[in-house]
Amino acid sequence: MKTVIGLPVDGRPVVRAQVQQLVALAEAFQLRCPEIAELGDFRIPADREHLAQWLVQQREHAAGWVLSLDMLVYGGLIPSRFIDDDEAGLRERLSLLRKLKRPGVPLTAFAATMRISNNCVAEEEKPYWNPYGADLWAWSFHTDRHALTGDGDSLTRAEAAAMRVPPHIRDDYRATRTRNFAINLAALDFVEQGVIDRLVLPQDDTAEYGFNIAERRALQAEVARRGLTDRVLIYPGADEVMHTLSAWVVGKLRGDAPLRINVLPTDAAHWERLVPLYEDRPLPLSLAAQLQAVGAVQAGDDAELLLLVHSQGHSQGDWAMRKLLPQRVGVDADAWTAVTSAPAVAVADDAHANGGDPAFVAELAAHLPLTSLAGYAGWNTSSNRIGSLLAQLVLAHGRWTAIDNQAVVALRLAEDLQWQARLRQRLRDRIDEPALPSAELEQQAQALVLDEANIWLATMGFTQRIRRAWLPWRRTFEIGLEVA
Known part of the structure; x- marks a missing residue:
C-alpha cells in the first residue's frame, strides 16, 4: 500500500473524505489526511503549527504529496481571505516545503487566486463584505x-x-490581495528550485475581468518568463484540485499512460461559446485544462471511454441562486447513439451551476442504466465537477464497473442531482434557514435525503443507500453523505 499525504483546503467531505474514497479506487493506494477536527471549522483557521508538525511526521511514509498551500499558510481557504498575518510570517510557513521534499517523491501543491464574490454576503469574507461586496x-x-x-x-x-466604498476598506481589501498574490508568486520559487514538482494556481469563483484576473495574467506572464509552463497550471477552479492532483500523483507513481477520452457535447451548436458561471472562459477551454491537470487526453476511435458533457444553450442555470436555465435545446441525437455503443460512459452534467439536470438524467436513464456509468458529476461549478470526475476516471481506470466505483456514482447522483438540484430547494422553500437552530436544520435535511434520495436510488437500480447525512458547515449549501 502506497500512501499519498494530503492536506486539503478544509474538512468538508467533498475535499477530504470523498477524495480519499477516489484514491482508494486505485487499489494499493491510500490518501492520508489530518483528521477533520485538525482542519479548522469554516471561518476558524486550523492550528497551523500542529499541521506543520503532522506533515513532518509523515515525511518518511509519503510516496507522494498533495498539499493545499492555503491550508498550510493561512489555515484554510476561507481564512485566507481575512486572516491578518503579515507577509513575512506567511512566507516562513511556506518554507516548510523544503523540509518535506525527498528525492524521487512527487510533491504537488495548490493555492487559489483569492476570489471576489458578486454579492453582499459576508459569511465567507471580511465583515465589510456586507454591505460593500457588490x-x-x-x-x-x-x-x-x-x-x-x-x-x-x-x-x-x-x-x-x-x-x-470607504477609502480605508478599499485600502484594506487591496492590501490583502497584494499579500496573497505575493505568497502565490513565492510558490513559483519552490517550483523553480525543484521543491514543488507540480503547482496548480486555480481561480476561485471568477469572472471575465477583475483584480483576480489581472493577478492571473501577471502569474501567467511570470510562469512563462521563468519557463515553468510544464509544471505550473493556472485555470478556473478550487475545490476539485485535491482530486486532480491526487489522480496525477497516483498516475505518476503507477507509470500510467494518459487516459484516452472521447469528449462528446450534448449541445454541440452552443457549448463552444458557453462561459460557465463563476468562470472566465468557454467550457471547452476549462475542460482542456482539467484534462491536462489529471494527465488525460482527448481521443477518437481509440478512446477508452466516452465523456458526455451536458450543457444547454448559451448560459447556465444556477440551482443555489435560483436562476432558471435560460434555454433548453434538447440533446443531439448522435449523443444518444454514441452512449449506447460506447465501451464506457461518464457524464459531466453542466447545464446548471450547483447541481445536475434532473430532466437530462431522466432521459439518459431511458438509454442506459445509470448503474452502468463509469462516473457522474454535477456539483458546484463547472471546473469543480469536471475535474473531480476526470480524477475518478483516472483513479478507477480498469475498474469502472467495480462495486466501489459504482458507490461513488451513487453518491454523486444522490448529492449533485437529488440534493443540490431538488431537495435543497424544497427544504429552503419551507424553512427560514438563518433562523433555524443548526441541529434542527440538519435533522430536516437528513430526513429528506434518507427518504427521497434513497427511494430514487432504488428506483434507478442501485444497491447502495445513503446511511448517514449531515451538514458539515451547519448550512444547506453543502452536505455530507455516507453511501454504502
Whole structure:
C-alpha cells in the first residue's frame, strides 16, 4: 500500500473524505489526511503549527504529496481571505516545503487566486463584505475591464463603485490581495528550485475581468518568463484540485499512460461559446485544462471511454441562486447513439451551476442504466465537477464497473442531482434557514435525503443507500453523505 499525504483546503467531505474514497479506487493506494477536527471549522483557521508538525511526521511514509498551500499558510481557504498575518510570517510557513521534499517523491501543491464574490454576503469574507461586496466586485471588474478595453463606461462605473466604498476598506481589501498574490508568486520559487514538482494556481469563483484576473495574467506572464509552463497550471477552479492532483500523483507513481477520452457535447451548436458561471472562459477551454491537470487526453476511435458533457444553450442555470436555465435545446441525437455503443460512459452534467439536470438524467436513464456509468458529476461549478470526475476516471481506470466505483456514482447522483438540484430547494422553500437552530436544520435535511434520495436510488437500480447525512458547515449549501 502506497500512501499519498494530503492536506486539503478544509474538512468538508467533498475535499477530504470523498477524495480519499477516489484514491482508494486505485487499489494499493491510500490518501492520508489530518483528521477533520485538525482542519479548522469554516471561518476558524486550523492550528497551523500542529499541521506543520503532522506533515513532518509523515515525511518518511509519503510516496507522494498533495498539499493545499492555503491550508498550510493561512489555515484554510476561507481564512485566507481575512486572516491578518503579515507577509513575512506567511512566507516562513511556506518554507516548510523544503523540509518535506525527498528525492524521487512527487510533491504537488495548490493555492487559489483569492476570489471576489458578486454579492453582499459576508459569511465567507471580511465583515465589510456586507454591505460593500457588490460595489467591491464592480470596482474590481470595471477597473480591469477599462484597463484592457479602454471602455469609458467601465471607467465611469468603476469610479462610481469605488466612491461608494470607504477609502480605508478599499485600502484594506487591496492590501490583502497584494499579500496573497505575493505568497502565490513565492510558490513559483519552490517550483523553480525543484521543491514543488507540480503547482496548480486555480481561480476561485471568477469572472471575465477583475483584480483576480489581472493577478492571473501577471502569474501567467511570470510562469512563462521563468519557463515553468510544464509544471505550473493556472485555470478556473478550487475545490476539485485535491482530486486532480491526487489522480496525477497516483498516475505518476503507477507509470500510467494518459487516459484516452472521447469528449462528446450534448449541445454541440452552443457549448463552444458557453462561459460557465463563476468562470472566465468557454467550457471547452476549462475542460482542456482539467484534462491536462489529471494527465488525460482527448481521443477518437481509440478512446477508452466516452465523456458526455451536458450543457444547454448559451448560459447556465444556477440551482443555489435560483436562476432558471435560460434555454433548453434538447440533446443531439448522435449523443444518444454514441452512449449506447460506447465501451464506457461518464457524464459531466453542466447545464446548471450547483447541481445536475434532473430532466437530462431522466432521459439518459431511458438509454442506459445509470448503474452502468463509469462516473457522474454535477456539483458546484463547472471546473469543480469536471475535474473531480476526470480524477475518478483516472483513479478507477480498469475498474469502472467495480462495486466501489459504482458507490461513488451513487453518491454523486444522490448529492449533485437529488440534493443540490431538488431537495435543497424544497427544504429552503419551507424553512427560514438563518433562523433555524443548526441541529434542527440538519435533522430536516437528513430526513429528506434518507427518504427521497434513497427511494430514487432504488428506483434507478442501485444497491447502495445513503446511511448517514449531515451538514458539515451547519448550512444547506453543502452536505455530507455516507453511501454504502
